[in-house]
Amino acid sequence: MPSSRRTDGVLELGSVSLADVARDPRFGTPAYVYDLDGIAAEADELKSAFDDAPHLVAYAVKANSAGPIVKTLAGRGCGADVVSGAELLLAVACGVPAAQIVFSGVAKTDGELDLAIGVEDSGLGAIQVESVEELPRIAARAAALGRVARVSLRINPAVDVGELDTHSYIATGHDEAKFGVPLASVTDALARIEGDRHLRLVGVGAHVGSQLTSTDGYATSASAVFAFARELRPRFELTFVDAGGGFGIDYGEGCPVRPADFIRRTRKLQKEMGLDDLALYCEPGRSLVGAHGVLVASVIQRKIAEPRRWIMIDAGMNDLMRPALYQARHRIVAVEQAEGTPTRAYRVVGPVCESSDDFGVHELPDMPDARARELREVAILDAGAYGYSMASRYNGRALPAEVFLRGGKVVTSTPRSSPDDWVQDRLRAPLA
Ligand SMILES: Cc1ncc(COP(=O)(O)O)c(C=O)c1O
Numbered sequence: 001m002p003s004s005r006r007t008d009g010v011l012e013l014g015s016v017s018l019a020d021v022a023r024d025p026r027f028g029t030p031a032y033v034y035d036l037d038g039i040a041a042e043a044d045e046l047k048s049a050f051d052d053a054p055h056l057v058a059y060a061v062k063a064n065s066a067g068p069i070v071k072t073l074a075g076r077g078c079g080a081d082v083v084s085g086a087e088l089l090l091a092v093a094c095g096v097p098a099a100q101i102v103f104s105g106v107a108k109t110d111g112e113l114d115l116a117i118g119v120e121d122s123g124l125g126a127i128q129v130e131s132v133e134e135l136p137r138i139a140a141r142a143a144a145l146g147r148v149a150r151v152s153l154r155i156n157p158a159v160d161v162g163e164l165d166t167h168s169y170i171a172t173g174h175d176e177a178k179f180g181v182p183l184a185s186v187t188d189a190l191a192r193i194e195g196d197r198h199l200r201l202v203g204v205g206a207h208v209g210s211q212l213t214s215t216d217g218y219a220t221s222a223s224a225v226f227a228f229a230r231e232l233r234p235r236f237e238l239t240f241v242d243a244g245g246g247f248g249i250d251y252g253e254g255c256p257v258r259p260a261d262f263i264r265r266t267r268k269l270q271k272e273m274g275l276d277d278l279a280l281y282c283e284p285g286r287s288l289v290g291a292h293g294v295l296v297a298s299v300i301q302r303k304i305a306e307p308r309r310w311i312m313i314d315a316g317m318n319d320l321m322r323p324a325l326y327q328a329r330h331r332i333v334a335v336e337q338a339e340g341t342p343t344r345a346y347r348v349v350g351p352v353c354e355s356s357d358d359f360g361v362h363e364l365p366d367m368p369d370a371r372a373r374e375l376r377e378v379a380i381l382d383a384g385a386y387g388y389s390m391a392s393r394y395n396g397r398a399l400p401a402e403v404f405l406r407g408g409k410v411v412t413s414t415p416r417s418s419p420d421d422w423v424q425d426r427l428r429a430p431l432a
Contacts, residue, residue: 032401296379
């Protein structure tokens, strides 16, 4: 369900001209532009797949932590999956009830555990335990605070990377991954929870990987979670099972399944396993926001050294790290392109002083085009997830602007950071 389309040659997102946004001096480029209506519709479609059964769509805040986005999803009844104390505080500030927040992460600090156990007096919905070693630490913090910590076991179901059909860097549920309690340690983990009055086991879950384009690996992992939950029920009062996130989106190479397909298949398995009374949790990040954000960049210049042709833009790997980090490919298109404009292959690169600052080869209008017009701006599509949230100020670069659209207009924005902010930051440690 991408939110972008071309009208009279101009690319639009959520019915707003991206040429207008790119040229608006309030924002500057590079600018992330998000369609909040598209994100809300994505959440509604996913929630409808649960057919009114008890559930929680815990939005993985790491995918995009922009306040307007987290607030929009909280407004559609989503909870949150957080991986740091800061994300936890943000989710609460955006209106997510603490009881609808789960806290994942392999190395939570004592300070973060205190926050999770104590927030809003009742504490978070669950701390997702990722190792046996974490349990005594959680118990000690709960005891110090005079509380009982609700925990869920994130098991590592050892699903083969090959079965997941995703990049190995974003597969997390295989037995070499640092994530989740290994199956061999589960017995030990359960004994520790049972023996400690400051711990209460409320759920079991797994997250096997990201950008899954088939429901098979997810279903294998969910089956392992359900089998485990069934075994535990006589001993523990579980309230939920969590099948994780990871629903893929179409980055241009197709994605035959929708997020709702993962949930329908998982619900069916849940019913077959006799676990229908437990709430089903999922933790989508990318699929809620990815297709509803674009990164708009201005063209700085081209460089020709035949047969090589580059287009250099003002967005770099610091703004959108996915291509450099895990060889991800995003479609790049001209913001303005009249029907029938001749195109040719250009390698699109950014200004960062690294060879990996490279967005790949794309068919773009030849420059200048047949009417001697220079290409002014390009849009990097499907950049709503793991874009701004991974951005850095490497090379002294500004953080990009963020522009939020709703109802066919800009409703709020943050400007690009200034070079001076960066200089002041680097001078924070005084040395005479
Ligand atoms: C524990 C956990 N839950 C959810 C997610 C979200 O994954 P995605 O954005 O692919 O849906 C991740 C991503 O890495 C994760 O590690």
